[in-house]
Amino acid sequence: MAEKDIETVPDDLFTNDTIQSFSWLDVKVTVKDRQTKEPLAILDSCSGYAQAGQLVALMGPSGGGKTTLLNVLANRSQAAWTGYTKVNSSPIGKKELREISGYVEQDDALTGSLTVRETIDFAAQLALHGLSKKARQGITDSLIAAFGLRQQENTVIGTPIRKGISGGQKRRVSVASQLVASPKVLFLDEPTSGLDSAASYEVMKLISDMAKKHRLIIIASIHQPSTTTFELFDSLLLLSKGRTCYFGPVETVNTYFDQIAPIPLHTNPAEFLLDLVNTDFDTSERPQTKVDLATVQNAWSNSEAHRLLQSVLTRSESDPKPTLSTSATHPTRPLRLDLPLILLHRNFIKSHRDLLTYGTRVAMYTGLAILMGTVWLRLPYTQSSIQPFINALFFGGAFMSFMAVAYVPSIIEDLQTLKKEHANGLYGPLSFMIANFLIGLPWLLLITLIFTVITYWLGNFRVAADGFWLWVLWLFLDLLAAESLVVLISAIVPIFVVALAAIAFANGLWMSVGGFLVSMGTLNVFWKYVFHYIDYQAYVFQAMMVNQFKDTTYDCERMNGGDEFYCMYPSDLQSEGKIRGTAVLEAYHYPYDDRKTWEWFGIMLGIIVGYRVLGYLALWARTRGA
Template identity: 65%
Template sequence: MTTSNPDLSTKAPGYSNMNVVNDVEKGSDLGRELTNSALASFTWSDVAVTVEDRKTKKPLQILDSCHGNIQAGNVVALMGPSGSGKTTLLNVLAHRTSALKGKIQGNIMMNGQVVDGSAVRMVSTYVEQEDAMIGILTLRETIDFAARLSMNGEISKKERASRVQELIDAFGLQRQANTIVGTPLRKGLSGGQKRRLSVASQLVTSPRLIFLDEPTSGLDSAASFECMKFIRQVAKQHNLIVIASIHQPSTTTFQLFDQLLLLSEGKTCYCGAVSDVQPYFERIGRPIPIHINPAEYLLDLVNSDFRQREESAENSSGYVQQAWMSSQDHKTLVSSTASAGGTASLSVKLPARKNTLAISWVLLHRNSIKSYRDFIAYGTRVFMYFGLAIMMGTVWLRLSYHQSSIQPFINAIFFGGAFMSFMAVAYVPSIIEDLHNFNKERANGLYGPLPFVIANTLISIPWLFLIALMFSIITYWLGHFNPTAGSFWMWVLWLFLDLLAAEGLVVLVSSAVPIFVVALAVTAFVNGLWMSVGGFLVPMGTLNPFWKYVFHYIDYQAYVFQGMMVNQFRSTTWDCARESASGGYQCMYPSDLQSQGKIRGTAVLQAYKYSWSDSKVGEWIGIMFAIILAYRILGYLILMLRKH
């Protein structure tokens, strides 16, 4: 039996029907269909959250017996002082509780039926307080990529473009359609426009239920009003349910809400229509003064941090809580939520499984736009590596093939490989921006870790190859390294593998600790470790066994150094110094050419105990590919295991 509501037939821009159906239990008559366009009510009852107090280690209730009942088309303000439980309640209602270490109780219902997390997530979207967006994309591109990721190729490009334009028009963003979101180096949208864009890009996923975490955070009163006005208009026009946690709205912004849920110390102080706020607080003896912002007055009234010590119990927030619990309004609300609940557990009939390759292609397209527009992503590193190449090429300029230049050549090989790797830390801010955006899109059900890792890996390959080629063209010929085409391209290969491994390390560390300063520090530390145990600064015969057997053999810089050493010394010869007294030769490295006043380059490799056979070089290349792949797989597993 289909549950329908003629008042909910209007479709939002870009909205499509999505079915939410009951699990069909054996022997039961459950099976009625709840269509996405028929979400008439969203209800919760007896929602409570208990955690362990960090100091006393005793149970601490941060949310206590919260009830609510919202009809389609309503916008609800979730208000309370800091620490009152607003964000906790919002996350519980949205089923974002993985980071909440505690016991959660209560029922959450849609259209009077108890639902699970998958059902809520399929018909809802969550707009976080922080605007996690790709700064270099334009406003139109941001919404379009959200549409491409959510619609899974279900509609044509023309229809998708039409829906994107409808959303732009609905939020009054026509003039900013081709303006970039904004980066640290390039100014883009204003704060209010970003907040509207955040909501618009989430609406393209066709939600019927929207959770907003501090949508007016960081905005002035005028921008806050405009932002909430647009949200209200969309909710009314398309019968959406909007629940927004909000801190101290202006009077005009407060009046845009249909309902208010006021919390203090995890307890409800009021839950009902905004239009009934004034008469209710008059009834309990706490009338809102004339010419006072109602929101400010209410927040001050229930704020226990500063008032409880100074005033009597009758004037404390506890009085307001007790007044609500004993009021007829509370009893009516509890009765309505209790009668709404059933025992059936709704779950979602999932749409067609998203194609991993198709999603990866969309992400790759988005990454490609970012990579050539965003100076921070790759432009900074191109500039840095170009400067390093000029410096290295001119410092080690036209070295001779005399034995006095052997050590400078070795130093140049170590410096080039190690610092190319170390400078990959410049990628940290870019990948952290991508990870924050990924976490937001993943939490809203757009895609998982695999497409993200595939797209991130593929976009890096052409850029890193170009960087390796540019660096090599400058340094290799200025430094007078082995002047053959084969040796040059082998040098390029080693630098390319070096950069691939270094970037994989950055992605791995940033995935584990997506905090800019921490990721930067850890990546720099690991690169310093690789330099220390690579076999150049401390010879392998001297290196402590612990560092040798635990770290040296997984050090990709060690294999790059070995490979580049073989590339330089395997087929070259060096002039020895002539002794003035005897007329003979004094060679730094003994070899079979010593009588001719020459040093065979393989003698240098013997001193470092490096094999120079093709099979050994091939083995090192294979190990490099294994390390590169391991970094990417480990990064994927971290993202996979991280709860969202």
């Protein structure tokens, strides 16, 4: 990336006059081994530091402790750890560190249907408050130019059904989205993961230039960089099996290892070092493996470089502590009331661009409506149609609910974004849940109207305006409850296959205990009292039954072509050869007074709110330690 591009970023965006150093001392992470039940050291007495303007590499074989250390340094570790992390030689708390730092995860948790510009701009809206729209757009423009994304600024990130930007460009967008909040310390987890050598160099060169230009502290875990990419780093921390094998300037790596395992000329130092400390594979034919890992680790522990490091970190304990004022280095976060509106705007863009969010569901429900309308086509009002009418009501409500599983991929993507953005202190589960609920209302209402318009008249259901709109009401509540259940289960288990299976099972349960497949008189008491009364599908079915049968009559069949009638459901109209619809409701033990219907309406609202509250609590529990 050309230096002139980096010049386009406003100097005051990354002004870093107070954060001079970031250090860690004797960091240890110990867990219980699952097999032996004995303590297992994931990290053991790891120390190091980074100064303003430096790019530090955490390198080592898989399982060596890189990501664990990075999470500890960023104060995001889920495991208990001991040691110290300091800014300007002063211990710093989790909240204060979050105010001055950013974290870019290995996986790009980006909203695929947003453009590059929209992604960075929404990050600015969430992270910066009090800036004018013009100022915010100026920052967005500067970062787009600095990261070489000008030609892609109006290109979407990419979805499973819509091609977007490349992997290297996604990485740049991820970093730019973090830099918009002007962090002084930036943690990168495998920033070159999945990129080829050229793209890796391009990304890391830009990050290195940004660090030096604006005196940022950037610490990145990296697996196996090329020689040119490796040389971009200022310092290297080499880990294996949780212990330090080297810490110091990249330029002195060759000199240091000349006494342990000399790095041959024309050899990639990063590749050589990884082979040297990797114990997972048999590499006996490689010359560097003649030196075992314990030798390398002990050499570091006894080295002059290690003693000097410990001396520097220990001496800093007695040095005057520069004052750290996070309020002076970090913009104020948006007010809580602003956050749901920002998220709602972003969700709106996603909802009408991403076919997987609601477009596919609209198509599915339209197809289901045509299927249902043509199968139950213009049913006559005779007693032979009573059971088909009942079946149609059950089918419509149950399968409308069941097909809400199509929302799982979209909500899981949103939950991944929530996890990343909440960890960076941008917003919490409450703002997420409010925006998620509000964006679904118009789309679910549209789906309900399309479904009802097609099926209601094709099926020849009760011909009355109030009957039509009651259909809309109850199917709309059905979809609201179903989507709320999807959000709840996905919040508990945000794994696609598991969430899909759990939601399908829940819908099967609701169908079974709703009172149609097994009547209430037959359903055993356990399923009746534990699950039936919290089954939202049951209330939808009952209300739609009342809507269809309360004010309709059906012709009975004449017996042997004579004047007498055979009526399946006895009623006061039997002598006239008709069945009053209320007789059907009485056979199912469904009350049909308006007061009871409104009671069901209240229960439905309670179930919907209950699912949402439980979903919020599940998200709160999952994110409270982040």
